[in-house]
Amino acid sequence: MPNKKKHNIVFVALILVLCICFFTNISFGSVAIPFKSIFNSLIGNTLENTAWNHIILQYRLPKAVTAIIVGSGLGISGLLMQTLFRNPLAGPFVLGISSGASLGVALVILGSSVFGGFFAILFASKWGIVLAASLGSFLVLLAVTLVSIKVRDTMAILIIGLMFSSITSAIVSVLSYFGSAEQLQQYIFWGFGSLGNLSWQEIVILSIIYLLGLLISITTIKSLNSLLLGENYAKSLGVNIKKSRLLLITATSLLAGTITAFAGPIAFIGLAIPHITRQIFNTTNHKTLVPAVFLIGAIVMLVCDSISQLPNTQFTLPINAITSLVGAPVVIWLLVKKRNMLF
């Protein structure tokens, strides 16, 4: 089919763009390093300038890898949510996954002064934050799912997700009222999102969970396609709805939950990337959409991160602000130009 051929060409182009973005992302930073040295370093040669060597291998490379994981993971979890809830506005943010993570982190960082003891010990390690965020997002997603089994209306589910966000942000406000200035600052910095704070060791943990989530996503591709018809049709095609729903939710909380835990809440990627992908590929087949969302998510995240670096300056803008600046207009454009967000 001609369609398939066209898709293959776009895929090759996207992979090339991804490579270019990856290289460009590593090339930019507060210290100017010549392209040649970066290339040399990336192919495994040790540079004479040890500082450069350290910057590239211990700072920029892990940041670029994190960007790829974050962009692709959030994009795919958004795609899964949009199809599961059959709502173009679904995404990790709207369904309250990120606010669940925020609540968990707030409890650990800010709550340590209120609750003391146990939380104070947890607070001591970065893993405490990661654990709290994962647990928070999983619990909120679980709650939304339980509600979604009772309430059939997908619009109601989204509103419930928003209500969960309100409740968590209210609790966070209360906690921050009692927290110290130092703790508050730490929480706010987590909320900015950051790709650059991860060590290789943390990236290994993140990638293991991420790969697990990715693997589960791939196994759900077939049922995702029939879910687009509606649940009753999917069931009539032999899909085990309960099992698929559980798999999809698990994959999403693994992907979005862990990413939020490590990199902070990154807005709009989960919502906007699937829509951008559908504009480019114009298909409903998740066999094409999942890898396409992977590539486009990674590319967009690398670009956003490059922008936030403000090349060759000392400043780094919060990544969350950049993704919102890119993502929100995309959603508005889709609504205005395309009238309805087909999915």
Added chain:
Amino acid sequence: MLTQEAHNVVLKTKNLSIGYSSKKEEIVVASNINIALKKGELIGLIGTNGIGKSTFLRTLTKVQPPISGHVFINNKSLNTYSGLNLAKTLSLVLTEPLASKNFTVFELVALGRQPYTNWIGNLTATDINAVNNALTEINIEHLKHKKCFELSDGQLQKVLIARALAQDTDIIILDEPTTHLDMYHKARTLKLLKELAKNTNKTILFSSHEIDLAIQLCDEMIVMTKNDVVINTPCNLISSGIFNALFPEDLIAFDETSGSFKINKNI
């Protein structure tokens, strides 16, 4: 002769009671339903709003359990069918709108092949063949590359029927396939179903409010009234006078000679 008849039966119910049961109470919508549907037949299911047509279809398709009694498909109890096996025996066309209309017609019809495809849903040559045959059978090959949101209601209904056909099942069940369609397309759709049943030897059961069209086209009709669920040929049903029991008689009455309902002019 009798065994031949029994051999032809695809779907059968035995003392079936349908309805809803919760912890508190049991609402029986209809009971003592004994029907048998044969191969290659077009069967219409009629009854007033709220009489339980949808509940009946939902019970036959294992969406909800019966209150009591049994459903047999190909002489096997419905309970013994796994989701996947049922998907290879029974396909559906529902009234609910599609969750996404961004499918191309080919993609949508190809989803009918899901029970047969591998874990990731790759279409083999057999599958593509089945899809193309379904499109040819319904005469919609020219729509193949159109998006579903570009189609009219009548065209979309045909595409959904093609999808059910591609699923290659013994039975196709349609829930009110003629709603939203104009007079011509109502007739067109039911005529198409009639031809499909005849050409493909499938059993096609549909619920409808188009009683006069159903009388003209169906091999058999299931009539649901408050007291009874009856299955018979349209001719026999007319002479039994059941159509007059269908609605309250104050406004419309069944005219046996024309086989349709007429407004009661005396009021």
